Amino acid sequence: xxxxxxxxxxQKKLRSAAKxxxxxxxxxxxxxxxxxSSTDAIIQNCIWPKLESIGIYNDDESDSxxxxxxxxxxxxxxxxxxSFGSDSPAIKIVRARRIVSILRGQDGPMEVAADKEILxxxxxxxxxxxxxxxxxxxDDELITEYGQDCxxxxxxxxxxxxxxxxxxxYIDEEVGVIDVEETVKILKIARHRETPDMFRVNGKMxxxxxxxxxxxxxxxxxxxHNGILLFEGYCDKCGNIWDNVGDEGRHFVRVxxxxxxxxxxxxxxxxxxxxxxxxxxxxxGEVYPRVKMEFDxxxxxxxxxxxxxxxxxxxxxxxxxxxFMPSISSKSY
Ligand SMILES: [Zn+2]
Numbered sequence: 001x002x003x004x005x006x007x008x009x010x011q012k013k014l015r016s017a018a019k020x021x022x023x024x025x026x027x028x029x030x031x032x033x034x035x036x037s038s039t040d041a042i043i044q045n046c047i048w049p050k051l052e053s054i055g056i057y058n059d060d061e062s063d064s065x066x067x068x069x070x071x072x073x074x075x076x077x078x079x080x081x082x083s084f085g086s087d088s089p090a091i092k093i094v095r096a097r098r099i100v101s102i103l104r105g106q107d108g109p110m111e112v113a114a115d116k117e118i119l120x121x122x123x124x125x126x127x128x129x130x131x132x133x134x135x136x137x138x139d140d141e142l143i144t145e146y147g148q149d150c151x152x153x154x155x156x157x158x159x160x161x162x163x164x165x166x167x168x169x170y171i172d173e174e175v176g177v178i179d180v181e182e183t184v185k186i187l188k189i190a191r192h193r194e195t196p197d198m199f200r201v202n203g204k205m206x207x208x209x210x211x212x213x214x215x216x217x218x219x220x221x222x223x224x225h226n227g228i229l230l231f232e233g234y235c236d237k238c239g240n241i242w243d244n245v246g247d248e249g250r251h252f253v254r255v256x257x258x259x260x261x262x263x264x265x266x267x268x269x270x271x272x273x274x275x276x277x278x279x280x281x282x283x284x285g286e287v288y289p290r291v292k293m294e295f296d297x298x299x300x301x302x303x304x305x306x307x308x309x310x311x312x313x314x315x316x317x318x319x320x321x322x323x324f325m326p327s328i329s330s331k332s333y
Contacts, residue, residue, distance in 0.1 A: 010063040010103075012123045017099040018042040021091065044144065047099070049088040050079040067105045076100050085175065140184045143168075147176055148214050158211035162190040166197055166208035173207075173215035221307045223253035223277075224263065224270070229309055239267070240274055249277035251304045252284050256291045258305065 018039045048058075054075055056062045065071060077100050083090035091099065134142065134153050139161065142154055146168075167190040169179040182201050186208065189195055199208050209215065222228045222235035223242065233243035242250065253273065257263055264270050276283050285292030298304050 007058060007060040007063040008123050008126070009060070010058060010066075011126050013063075013103050013105070014043050014047060015039060015122060017047060017102045020095060020098055020102075021046065045088055046091065047080075049084045050082065050091075051076075051103075053082075053084070054079045066103050071104065073100055073104065076103065085172075139187050140180060143178060143180050143183050143187070146178065146211070155212045158187075162187055162195075162211055164210060165190040165195045166210045166213075167195055168209040168211065168213075169199070169201055169206055170209070170215060176215065219309045220250075221309055223250040223307060224257050226254075226257070227309070238270060240270060242274070245274060245277045246280070248281045249284065250307055251299075252281045252288075252291070252295050253277055254305045254307060255295045255298060256284075256288055259291050259294060261288060261291055 021042050022039060051057075051062075056066065056076075066076075077093075077096055080091045080096040080099060081093055134151070134157050137145075137157075142158055142161075145151075146154055146158060167183060167186040169182040169186065171177045171179045179201065186195060186199065195208060197208055198205050200206075207215075219229040220233075220242075222230055222238065222240070223245070224240075225235060225237045228235055228237045230242055233241050235242065245253070264273055276287060281292070281295065285295075295304075
């Protein structure tokens, strides 16, 4: 996203919206949440993820969409009251309504009048800050913007500043949430000397990532379909849900699929197979005794087929948006 496209007007509205949340600690569904210590943090962690989920980005076009008379308030309200995990808690409905009116540009004059001077100044500072070249950004500013979807220049500058050494710490690797504070600290070290691959943060050993390297995601494959990744237990190819089949059952079905025995070719037959697998390998063994023998041998040799795939998401492609996409580039290990 080009920084010059940032909507000053939307920024202003976001600040007013964030202030509402700032003044009342019970505005979100997780009051113990501690990642909302400043206006910026509230905007970044609590409001942006929700706006982006419905396609509102930091640009003037999004701002004009919001103020369009055709815009559906309830889409925005739904998004705001949804929780995006503990890092982006749900906003309670009455507060969310207030934020909707602010973002829609329909809010009453009260808060805006009181904050007008400050908001204008802040917006100007924001604008100046955001149109500076990335090379002039401070470490924490770059790291806050850094991620799989960020401008490649940010990645390049961070590679340069870190000397290509590992320094990025994730709070949650799966959703790509970075521990900005720790990452800034370790980047200071990485500027001058080697950093390890593992590092102790708050008493826990965590992996350090180089700029440009993102956490690897591990997917389960469909037992029937080699190389097809399950999304929340579901296989898009056979339309089956494998959630209730244990590891052994899944391995058994894979051994079966790899063997000479015929797999049921119709949906009903496959459903029966899965029900059997849900009951465990003993039941499967009764129906497929030869496969059971092969399974037992492979298990003894510790040679059961792997049903895991490691996949790194491609830059700019979210695995949540397109869960089956990674199967193209996945490799078994
Ligand atoms: Zn399948």
